[in-house]
Amino acid sequence: MSDSLADQLPDDGWRDAIGAINRCALLGVDWDGHGADAPNPKILDSAHELLVFLYMQNWSPPCRVVPTQEGGLLVEWQTADRYLEAEFVGNGRVEWMAKAGELPAIHLVSSLPLEALR
Numbered sequence: 001m002s003d004s005l006a007d008q009l010p011d012d013g014w015r016d017a018i019g020a021i022n023r024c025a026l027l028g029v030d031w032d033g034h035g036a037d038a039p040n041p042k043i044l045d046s047a048h049e050l051l052v053f054l055y056m057q058n059w060s061p062p063c064r065v066v067p068t069q070e071g072g073l074l075v076e077w078q079t080a081d082r083y084l085e086a087e088f089v090g091n092g093r094v095e096w097m098a099k100a101g102e103l104p105a106i107h108l109v110s111s112l113p114l115e116a117l118r
Helices: 003-008 014-024 041-056
Strands: 064-067 073-078 082-090 093-100 106-111
Touching: 014 041, 014 064, 014 073, 041 073, 041 082
Parallel strands: none
Antiparallel strands: 064 073, 073 082, 082 093, 093 106
């Protein structure tokens, strides 16, 4: 993960999102004071590559990027009536949840082949 990439992004949320991933890489075991695992570097790399890909596809930046207690990473997008989250859980696996208005939430699990993003 590159701080120089974050510096090159427009100051519109993408810089914050990439910066949040970079800061997660600095966390150690028990970063939350409750025994959390340190963020897994491979998970952070996967999330970084996906966010760069989404940026290149003109997606809106995520509103939140936070580590999980299990060593993963949670990325969220939210508007007034829509919510999307991607939880990077390891081994290239991403658990997705989407909610739009009054419709029921949708849950999906995907594998993230990084080669497909290049």
